[in-house]
Amino acid sequence: xxxxxxxxxxxxxxxxxxxxxxxxxxxxxxxxxxxxxxxxxxxxxxxxxxxxxxxxxxxxxxxxxxxxxxxxxxxxxxxxxxxxxxxxxxxxxxxxxxxxxxxxxxxxxxxxxxxxxxxxxxxxxxxxxxxxxxxxxxxxxxxxxxxxxxxxxxxxxxxxxxxxxxxxxxxxxxxxxxxxxxxxxxxxxxxxxxxxxxxxxxxxxxxxxxxxxxxxxxxxxxxxxxxxxxxxxxxxxxxxxxxxxxxxxxxxxxxxxxxxxxxxxxxxxxxxxxxxxxxxxxxxxxxxxxxxxxxxxxxxxxxxxxxxxxxxxxxxxxxxxxxxxxxxxxxxxxxxxxxxxxxxxxxxxxxxxxxxxxxxxxxxxxxxxxxxxxxxxxxxxxxxxxxxxxxxxxxxxxxxxxxxxxxxxxxxxxx
Numbered sequence: 001x002x003x004x005x006x007x008x009x010x011x012x013x014x015x016x017x018x019x020x021x022x023x024x025x026x027x028x029x030x031x032x033x034x035x036x037x038x039x040x041x042x043x044x045x046x047x048x049x050x051x052x053x054x055x056x057x058x059x060x061x062x063x064x065x066x067x068x069x070x071x072x073x074x075x076x077x078x079x080x081x082x083x084x085x086x087x088x089x090x091x092x093x094x095x096x097x098x099x100x101x102x103x104x105x106x107x108x109x110x111x112x113x114x115x116x117x118x119x120x121x122x123x124x125x126x127x128x129x130x131x132x133x134x135x136x137x138x139x140x141x142x143x144x145x146x147x148x149x150x151x152x153x154x155x156x157x158x159x160x161x162x163x164x165x166x167x168x169x170x171x172x173x174x175x176x177x178x179x180x181x182x183x184x185x186x187x188x189x190x191x192x193x194x195x196x197x198x199x200x201x202x203x204x205x206x207x208x209x210x211x212x213x214x215x216x217x218x219x220x221x222x223x224x225x226x227x228x229x230x231x232x233x234x235x236x237x238x239x240x241x242x243x244x245x246x247x248x249x250x251x252x253x254x255x256x257x258x259x260x261x262x263x264x265x266x267x268x269x270x271x272x273x274x275x276x277x278x279x280x281x282x283x284x285x286x287x288x289x290x291x292x293x294x295x296x297x298x299x300x301x302x303x304x305x306x307x308x309x310x311x312x313x314x315x316x317x318x319x320x321x322x323x324x325x326x327x328x329x330x331x332x333x334x335x336x337x338x339x340x341x342x343x344x345x346x347x348x349x350x351x352x353x354x355x356x357x358x359x360x361x362x363x364x365x366x367x368x369x370x371x372x373x374x375x376x377x378x379x380x381x382x383x384x385x386x387x388x389x390x391x392x393x394x395x396x397x398x399x400x401x402x403x404x405x406x407x408x409x410x411x412x413x414x415x
Contacts, residue, residue, distance in 0.1 A: 047363065047377045050384070050412035053395055057408050058104060060111050062401030067099065070399070072337040072389030074134040074294060078104040078397060078409065080388070081130065101130050101138065103168075104409065106391065111407075114138055114168045119160070123148050126157070131190050133292045134338055138164040141189045154214065156204070159186040161197055161230070174230040184222055190290040190298040192314035195228030198236075198298050200288050220244060221285045223300070225316040236312065239321045242281045242304050280352050289336045291344060299369055301346065303332040309344075309372050322372025330360055340392040344369050347387055362387075364396065378414060385410050 067081035083099035101114040119125050122144040130140045140162040145151040159176040176199065178184045183204040190198045205219030221242055225233040287303035297319065302308045307324040324333075326348065336346035344367040350360040364387065366376040378396065380387065385400030388409070395411040402408050 045374055045377050047379050048414040049379050050381055050396060051415045053411040053413045055402075055408045055410050056106065056109060057402070057406065058109055058111050060407050062405050062407040065099075066386045066399055070335055070386065070388045071130075071132045072391070072397070073132055073136040074338060074340050074392075075136065076106050076340070076389065076391030076393075076397070077136060078106070078388045078399070079130065079132050079138070080104075080386075080399065101140070103136075103138070104407075106409070112168050114140075114164050116140060116142065117162060117170045117173065119144055119173075122146055122158075123150065125160075128187060128189075131290065131292075133191060133193065134294050135193070136166065137191070138168075139189075139191050140164075141186060143186065154183075154206070156183045156185070159184070159199070161189065161191070163191075174228070176226050176230045176232075178224070178226075178232050182222075183216070185218070186222075187286045188288045188290050190292055190300075192292070192298060193296045194314045196233070196314045196316075197226040197228075197230075198290065198300070198312060199224055199226065200285060200290070200300065202282060202285060218244075218282045221281075233316055236316055236318060238300075238302070238308075238310055238318060240308060242284045242302060244281050283352060284332070287332060287334070289333045289346065291336050291338050293338055293369065294342065299338075299344065301333045301336060301344075303351070305332075305351075307333055307348075309367070309369065311369065320370075322369075324367065324372050324374070326374075328360065328363070330358065331363065334362075335387070337389040338369075339366070339390050339394075342369070343367065343375065345390040366390070376414070381412070384412060 065083055067083075070078065070080045072078055080102055081099050082102050100116065103112040103114065104110075105112070114130075116127050119142070123146070125142050125144040128141040128143055130138060132138055142160040142162060143157040144160050145155075145157050147155050151157045161174050161176065163171040163173070165171045176186070176197065183206075184199075184201055185204060186199045186201040188200050192198065200221065200223045202218035203220050203222045204216045206214045206216050208214055221238075223236040223238055223241075225236065227233055284303040284305075289301040289303070291299045291301070293299060296314060298312050298314075300310045300312060301324070302310070306326065309322040309324055311319040311322075313319055330351055331348040332351040334347050334349045336344055339345050346365050346367055347362055348365060349362045362380055364378040364380060365374045367374055384396075385398030388397040388399055390396055391411075395413055398410045398412065400408060400410055
């Protein structure tokens with residue numbers, strides 16, 4: 001688990017159940033040095049400071065915690081996962097159950113909650129997160145186990161996509177159907193405007209030990225397309241994608257008896273200070289950021305070195321690939337959304353391979369999705385709150401609690 005505190009809030013990221021731990025350490029913004037540490041390279045835009053532009057109140061209690069993956073739709077409405085209590089966090093930290101999703105409607109100043117549905121046909125389920133289209137359609141990805149004794153190799157969980165109506169009721173649940181010989185752990189997904197689903201995750205491979213027992217580890221990235229009914233359309237080949245190092249099997253082999261995707265398969269026992277970028281290839285895949293554009297395409301931002309931005313059409317074509325050039329090494333993307341005018345608003349934070357003795361301040365960047373160029377960069381005040389997105393008025397939105405514990409959205413503008 002990785003967390004950071006903001007004005008009484010805790011920013012939490014849990015990759016649960018069958019998932020690998022992300023391994024990325026996100027520095028507390030309240031503890032980082034205020035001095036800007038980003039070094040400017042020739043041609044990169046200057047980092048602009050932010051100033052307060054007021055707050056918006058919603059009349060509901062502030063969240064105890066905000067999970068990773070805050071998103072916005074094209075109208076600037078904010079979506080985030082928030083547990084109702086600290087007890088929820090403690091009870092569900094191991095089970096993998098995630099809190100309900102909350103939508104903040106900026107125009108009406110109202111809050112709507114989307115609950116994960118009960119799944120009586122499965123012995124257990126592990127909620128992997130949600131996705132919001134630019135039109136505000138909400139989906140969730142759930143890994144579910146149909147076996148009474150749990151999902152242990154060679155049995156893998158099934159992947160379900162939950163579609164919600166705008167009133168937060170469940171519209172439908174589809175089961176993704178990859179080829180039977182493909183042991184897939186899905187971690188991130190996006191839904192095209194035509195209903196097709198883009199999934200990225202890890203393929204698992206098996207190897208027998210001297211006792212004849214099979215052990216599973218992530219063998220390579222998976223990116224593929226499923227149709228609106230869950231049928232497998234086919235894989236995607238991403239140019240220059242993350243690849244495992246030659247000795248990946250030895251480095252990521254799980255401990256004896258560990259189930260697929262459990263903590264035993266998180267990677268090598270190696271110091272973050274000395275690890276090479278390739279060591280964290282699996283975390284780079286898990287850390288991908290998927291954003292839907294009003295043009296109907298999905299933009300996949302890989303947490304690679306350097307970050308790579310892919311534009312993908314609903315029929316499964318990679319339209320282009322762009323390299324995002326950051327002036328500060330050791331940063332990778334952690335969340336992002338499209339702005340109303342068709343630009344990307346992305347947060348970059350310290351990557352696992354950055355030296356522990358170097359505190360890298362989170363940076364927000366506005367990116368041209370057609371060229372990969374960084375148009376604007378912003379320095380975030382330590383008291384801003386939990387980052388959300390950029391609204392149609394080009395205000396940067398942050399979640400926080402006021403002095404009475406009520407939720408508010410803080411607005412900032414560049415000066």
